[in-house]
Amino acid sequence: MKDINKKIIKAVSPIVEFALMEFENPSLEERDEIVRAKVKEFLSEHIEGKVSSAMLAQVNEEQIVSTIRISTCKWDYKVQVISDPTNHIAWLTEEKKSGWSYWPSYAEYLEGYLDDSTIENLDDSTDRVIEQLEDPCRNESWDRRGLVVGHVQSGKTGHYTGLVAKAADAGYKIIIVLAGLHNNLRAQTQLRLESGFLGFETDEDGETGRSIGVGNIRAPGIKPNAATNRSEKGDFNKSKAKSIQGISPEEKPWIFVVKKNKSVLEHLLNWIKKRVTDSEDSETGKAIVDKLPLLIIDDEADNASVDTKEQVYTQDDEVDSEHNPTAINSLIRQIMHVFSRKAYIGYTATPFANVFIHNKNETKREGKDLFPNSFIVNLIASSNYVGPSFVFSEKGQRLFTRSITDNVDNKDAPEIGWMPNKHKSNHIPLYESQAILPPSLKEAIHSFILACCTRRYRGDGDEHWSMLVHVTRFNNVQGIVSEQVSTYVKSLKQKLARGIGQEDILDSMRELWNRDFKKVNEALLPEDNVEEREFNIKNFDIKCLPEFDVIEENLLSVLNEIRILTINGLAKDALMYEEFKEVGLKVIAIGGDKLSRGLTLEGLMTSYFLRASKMYDTLMQMGRWFGYRPRYLDLCRLYTTDDLTEWFSQIAIASEELREEFDIMVAKNQRPHEYGLKVQSHPGLLVTSPLKMRAAKEFKLSFSGDTSETVAFSNVADIIKSNTSAMEALINDIPPNLITKSGYSHTNYESKFNGIIFDGVKSDLVINFLEQYQTHPDSYKSNSSLISKFIEQMNSVGELTNWTIAIAGGDKSNQTFSLGDITLHASRRAKLLTSDDRKISIRRLLDPKHELLGTTELQYQEALSLTVQTWKNQGMQGEQPSFPKNTNIRYVKGKGLHANRTKALLILYMLEIRNKNQLEPDNKNLVPAFGVSFPASNSGVKVPYIVNNVLQQEWNLEYGGSE
Structure with missing residues (x-):
């Protein structure tokens, strides 16, 4: 601009x-x-x-x-905090902030990029975080450990830069930023901190370069010290350790931007022990740092920082003080253990692994583990953030995702093709036996080129434009893919430049423009029904598209600007956004692990993604396409497989559920370890690698306060028939006198339930039904066998003994079905695409309002009050909620003032499965489905889930190699 x-x-x-x-x-x-x-x-x-x-x-x-x-x-950086005030003294006051200089200069620097309200929100949210730390001027020993949970590609670096500035102002003298695993990410973080905190360029010789960013704003004498520099090899090392003789309390703050690398952290630890320690522990005689307060900021805190070694605990949950943690975890903790006054803050968008850390872990050498005992801060995404729940909603999938089906030769040979899910480092990508790109990747490149031309037309020619190609973790295979992409892009340029053979290219791009781009743009910009739009499109400022003739005029010049870069541990390429900040870098970036965490792809529009993983946090972090897309959301496309789309959809749901649990804990003033216990028992099993869960074979799960709904079904006729019989047997076994009413209407819920309700059903009938019903192997969260065992164990403590069972009815235009003497119309659900013909997948089963069934008026009012309280805590705008959140309904049913933990809700559905706009059902047979809503509980009852060795090996393989 x-x-x-x-x-x-x-x-x-x-x-x-x-x-x-x-x-x-x-x-x-x-x-x-x-x-x-x-x-x-x-x-x-x-x-x-x-x-x-x-x-x-x-x-x-x-x-x-x-x-x-x-x-x-937009509203940015609103926060929710759960904290433990033990041994914490409130200290942050306006008087304390009156002499600050680092933060004011950063805030002024941001004025060139952000509006005033966003900066004010950043100021408020960083205050909310730093006040959870200790006053660095407090002389007695203290230790604060916390976690800041953001969203993938949502501005976490900008947030912790503000936190660094405030920490330096407050009096923290040593600030260590742990910036990922790779040199390029560390260097990128260094560059951003130079502009936002240091105020000057750093070079390899340790000399201070020209003033930049905040350095052009604040007084010349206010300048922190940098222990690392911006070069690829500018990390802390033995040479740097020799050059820095020591640090005194009177000095300006020192900042270390370092990789999470064993050698780097060992050099840093040794330097601290030799040059910085200034006292001795009175009990152990160990040399410690007493006069300098430490702050560690751990970017992507769930990656490498978590101890993945299996630990042994006693029956009383006592820890092994002689346990030997993984290297990175050990070194981070050893560095902290040297200081008597210290604080640790992890930043991540996927906090699952961090809250799986045992909150009592402690060893003699390392001290306490990195569980966020002191606080967890939840950053609420702004209204113009494009996240998983946006992209993978039913409408989002239709608009933004495109299916890849040509990565393998055919379904009968899934190991053969251009890029099968399972391949080795010597794999040669071949499409139809030729070393060429598959049609889907060619189309994705065309899509990127069209998007670039459109952004130039819209006046964004000097902005960065990026495309991501992430199909393998192996460097050698990435190199071959890069060669194939380069060859194809070069052929496009040659044909357009010479005018020979260009007609096929132009026809292909024109067809894509009319079939895809124009239809998406029109769908986002309807002429009427503004209030009914699913997406508040004004937040993204989408404009109408030009005719294709205008795009055609720019094709060649745009192609000439595009660079193909390979980003991995072997390639010399780098994302040179800083170098091209005046004119914008136009890039197709091909890589694997180096592109999967932390590294920002500026102006990302087109993503081609094939990396298979079933770990929630791994997939989420690989989703570089999340973030902010002002003025070009309609141009963004994600090319991926149907199976990965399904996985991402389920991840989005699980993540939102856990954030809602967080909201309840804030409203109820609960502590971080309670949130950790909730996440650890969440039945959405595959939230992270089992290595990070510190359990090699068995997990303990709880369904309390949660829902379980079948969203994956077998498409085998015999299994559908068997499950229908199980459902019919249940209805036949329920005494007819338990039917309460044929329609349901809550005082504050005008919509009628179109079905049949039974109240007071004994739990043994529910258990028997679940034991007979065969859930699909991919139904991790709705495993009928696990749920039945859970109910049995809850019965043993007097809970879940009395059930409300509802049979949902659908629209009268749908097919009818009969269960016993009951006849209703089926419900309809949209089918998600999947590569497995023997499987049917849907996004959601439960109608959210159905969870009101069995809720008393007093419970309803309490749940609504809790929902409004959470809404106010978040600082949300617009009209306050008029309907309670489902998590709050389940909470008040089990833990509220009018709780009744004997009651639970089972809802039965018969489904017509259809593709979008399909007139006839996709399946001839109606598919039986169920959803369960469990009240919250304090019982602590959990059921064991055994992971077999094959699945264990798959998980280990996923985490076993990196670049």
């Missing part, structure tokens, strides 16, 4: 904010009119006729309007 446009945005934004204050809750249309009017007014009074014609030509009114519109619509 040109400098004059940035200056106009900075000047007009506060004018718009002031104007919007006159409206209590302006509609999107009112907001749009205000923004446009104020921009036009400013241009008329201050720009037109008062600047040179050359400068006036650079003014882009539409871009100014859209940027301000987006900034005034």
Whole structure:
């Protein structure tokens, strides 16, 4: 964006904010009119006729309007906190902050990039985090360990840069940022901290370079010390350790940006022991650092920092003090153990592994483990964040995901083809026996080129444009893929430049433009029904597309700008965003592990993804396509397999469930270890590698306060028939006098339940049904055998003995079905695509409002009150909720003022499975399905789940190699 446009945005934004204050809750249309009017007014009074014609030509009114519109619509960095105040003294006051300089300069620096409200929210949320630490001036020993949970590609680096600035202002003297596993990610983090905190460039000789970022804002004498530099080899090493003689309490703060690497951390630990220790532990005689407070910020804290070695615990849950942790975990903890005053904050979007850490772990050499005992902070994504629940909603999948089916030769030979799921490091990618790209990857490249041309048309020509190709973890295979992509892109350029053979290319791109791009754009920009849009598209400022002729004129010039880079441990390529910040880097990035964590792909529009994994956190972190997509959301595409789309969909659901559990704990003032216990027993099993769960063979699961719904089904006729019989047997066994009513209406729930309800059913009938029903092997969360065992164990403590059973009815246009003497219309669900013909998958089964069945009026009101309280805690905008969240319904049923833990809810469905807009059902046989809603419980009852050796080996393989 040109400098004059940035200056106009900075000047007009506060004018718009002031104007919007006159409206209590302006509609999107009112907001749009205000923004446009104020921009036009400013241009008329201050720009037109008062600047040179050359400068006036650079003014882009539409871009100014859209940027301000987006900034005034979003809310960033709202937070939720659960904390343990044990041994913590509140300390952060306005008086304490009065002499700060690092944070004010960072806030002023951000004014060139963010609107005032976003900076204010960042200020507030970083205050909420740093106040959970200890006052660095508190002289007695203290130890604070916490976790900040953000979203993938949501601005965590910007957040912890603000935290670093405030920590330095407060008096932390040694600040260590653990920045991933690879040199390029460490260097990227160093660059960002140079602009946002250090204020100067660093070079390999340790010399201070020219002032940049905050260095051009704050007073010249205010300058922290850098122990590492921006070069690829600028990490802390033996040479650097020799050059830094020591640190005194009077010195300016030192910052170390280091990899999570055994050698690097050993050098750092040895240097601290030799040059920084200043006292001795009175009990052990160990040399310690007493005068310098330490802060460690662990970026991607779930990666490498967690001890994955199996541990032995006694029956009383006592830990082994002689346990030998994994190297990285051990060294991080040893560094902390040297300091008497220290704080650790992990940042991650996937906190599963971190809360699986045993909260009592402690060893003699390392001290306490990295469980966030002190606090967990949940960063709430802004309204214009594109996350899993957005992309993998039913509508999101239809708009943004594209199916890859040509990575293998055929279904009967899944190990043969261009890039089968299971392949070795010597694999040669061949499509139809030729070393060429499959059609799906060619189309993805065409999609990227069309997206680039559109962004140029929209005035974003000097922005970064990126495409991700992530299909294998093996460096050698990545190299071959890179050669094939380069060859194909080169052939496109040659044909378009010479005009020979270009017709086929133009016809293909024109067809893709009309079939895909125009339809997606039109779907996001309907002329009416603005209030009914699933996505609040004004937050992304989508514009209409030009005709293809306009795109065609730019194809060759855009192709000439695109670079193909291989990003892995063997390649010399690097993502040179900083080098191209004035004109924008246009890149197709091909890689594996180095692209899967932390490393940001700026302006990512097209992703081609084949990496198979069943670990929630691994898949989530590989999702580089999440993030912010202002002005180009309609151009973004994710090419992946149907199976991975299904997995991501389930991940999105599980992640949202856990965040909702977090909200309840905030409202109820609970402690971090309680959240850890909840996540550890969550029945969405594959949240992380079992190595990180510290259990080699067995997991303990609880369904309390959760739902279980069948979303994966066998497509084998005999199994469908058997499950239908199990359901019919259940209904026949229920005494007819238990039917309560044929329709259901809650006082505050006007929609009627279109089905039959039985109340007071004994649990043995439910257990028997679940034992007879055969769930699909992929139904990890709705395993009928596990659920039946769980109910049996809950019965032994007097819970879940009394059930409400409902049979859901669907629309009258659907087929009818009979269970015993009951006849209803089937429910309809959309079929998700899958590569397995023997399997049927849907996104969700339960209608959220069905969980109100069996809820009393008092429970309803309490759940609604808790929902509103959470909404207020989050600082949300708009109308307050009028319907309780389902997690809150389950909570009050089991732990509320009017709890009844003997009651639970089973809902039965008969499903018509259809593809979108399909007139006839996809399956001739109706598919029987069930959902269970369990009340929350304090019983602590869990059921064991055994992982077989084959699955164990698959998980180990996934984590067994890296670049």
